[in-house]
């Protein structure tokens with residue numbers, strides 16, 4: 291029977307299947323961070339269990355770390371304890387950790403690919419829903435809960451039931467000023483936040499294969515915002531070139547063997563999908579969210595929707611609730627919405643190409659006077675690269691704050707957060723109520739759009755600033 | 758894990774769709790290194806004002822719902838972050854059963870690891886059940902028979918049989934998987950010859 295890429299990866303990792311389909315899958319790569327792991331290690335200790343394959347796990351502290359000067363350590367006592375607990379656990383169980391002062395430290399979904407730990411055809415898990423990011427390499431990557439983290443540590447396997455296959459095809463070309471962030475926002479707007487529930491999504495089509503490796507990561511990253519646990523893309527030469535020579539990528543004869551295996555990773559031509567959606571690149575505009583769910587999205591030329599036009603009662607109520615929270619009126623042009631802050635960073639858009647995109651727009655311009663804007667590179671290595679290219683100067687000269695790597699205001703667990711009713715153009719992935727700080731109002735955009743908003747002081751069209 | 762027993766309780770009804778795990782337990786409470794103690798912060802931003810005082814008309818702050826063991830909510834419950842702190846907070850508050858027309862996958866799985874039963878029912882049935890919340894009447898959830906009883910009515914619900922067994926018997930997932938140790942070892946042997954680069958890091 292013809293198989294999809296997801297089917298093939300599944301079959302190659304099947305340790306055991308019960309009659310009812312409940313399956314035990316082998317996990318090749320496990321990423322760990324400080325927030326969702328302490329209780330898992332505690333569980334191992336309480337039941338006297340060991341980590342089965344310590345060198346298949348890589349740990350990093352990212353959610354809680356300060357993005358200002360780190361020489362004084364972490365001032366928040368609880369955050370500090372959590373980061374120290376990770377350090378102790380990694381030492382006790384023999385797991386490799388990138389500590390806070392390691393150049394390689396950064397957001398877990400940025401460092402995996404950067405180190406070559408993320409590889410095609412593998413099963414990658416992490417106690418974090420944005421693990422879907424790694425699917426850009428043609429791996430089956432998904433978020434798990436803390437009990438499952440403990441399960442993987444103890445057994446190097448996971449109990450799963452198979453999802454259905456969903457293909458999203460995007461053909462054509464991206465218009466100027468439009469990025470993969472806009473593609474995924476448009477997709478989520480189309481399928482809804484639960485559109486992918488129960489599915490694994492394969493992104494395909496000529497537009498997808500024309501994207502760079504980093505742009506693909508942005509798409510897969512937000513798969514979970516469409517309800518699917520995993521999203522993947524058939525790996526190609528761009529992926530292999532990206533991985534070659536990375537510290538944890540296969541070496542010598544293993545590289546050749548891996549390449550041979552990776553090259554065969556694709557859905558069969560006649561494989562069937564349970565659900566399919568098609569988009570055309572020419573219809574994709576720069577997008578921005580107006581509400582409190584990533585599906586609440588419009589193009590930058592659009593207006594805030596009117597709940598009275600909604601027939602569905604639930605939808606109407608949720609629009610009303612969102613607008614109230616966001617402090618917005620139906621019918622307002624989104625371009626007329628003034629902002630207070632700009633955040634460029636996160637595992638969605640905190641990589642070097644994202645910073646280059648934003649820097650291109652911001653160069654030789656000043657940000658609006660009432661705006662506070664920050665760039666938080668996704669990892670120490672991204673930061674280093676950006677500084678080598680002089681991007682830090684471009685940002686600083688225009689009025690941006692240039693910070694240390696971490697999750698930062700994507701979820702506001704550290705000191706970086708919005709105050710109540712503050713409005714932010716953010717390159718992150720979630721605009722939930724309170725996500726960037728209690729009462730904070732988030733508008734999700736691409737890095738270029740965030741830069742444009744910083745200059746204009748209100749949400750704006752990046753195409754206006756395109757040279 | 759606690760074995761799942763039949764529940765008799767007045768359900769609390771939260772008629773909001775897409776309740777995400779950030780809403781269930783906001784990030785400031787994720788700094789804990791324990792599983793317990795999160796109940797007081799469940800739905801924190803809806804439940805307390807900026808000064809940290811309880812918001813009087815929020816359902817879980819009012820009697821009898823402050824003792825509810827069953828939560829009825831809008832569709833796509835538990836979307837967003839994978840934080841298992843969400844089911845931990847529900848459990849710590851005393852909620853061991855959630856009823857909705859749909860759930861996000863990760864949250865759904867996390868429930869079972871913590872002895873919480875997430876029931877899926879069609880929207881119409883949810884509306885019917887929510888009346889019992891409004892009238893402050895008890896309903897009974899019986900997992901063994903896959904039945905919810907309310908007044909003179911009964912609704913059957915579907916559930917994966919393996920998950921049901923684990924809940925009823927309070928089975929430890931890891932112990933079950935460790936019984937398959939020989940199979941895992943055999944798989945690893947094959948793996949080291951078929952995809953040797955996996956272990957070579």
Ligand code: SF4
Pocket residue numbers: 352353397398399418420636637638696697700701718719
């Ligand atoms: S950057 Fe944001 S979404 Fe990504 S891992 Fe960190 S908190 Fe999660």
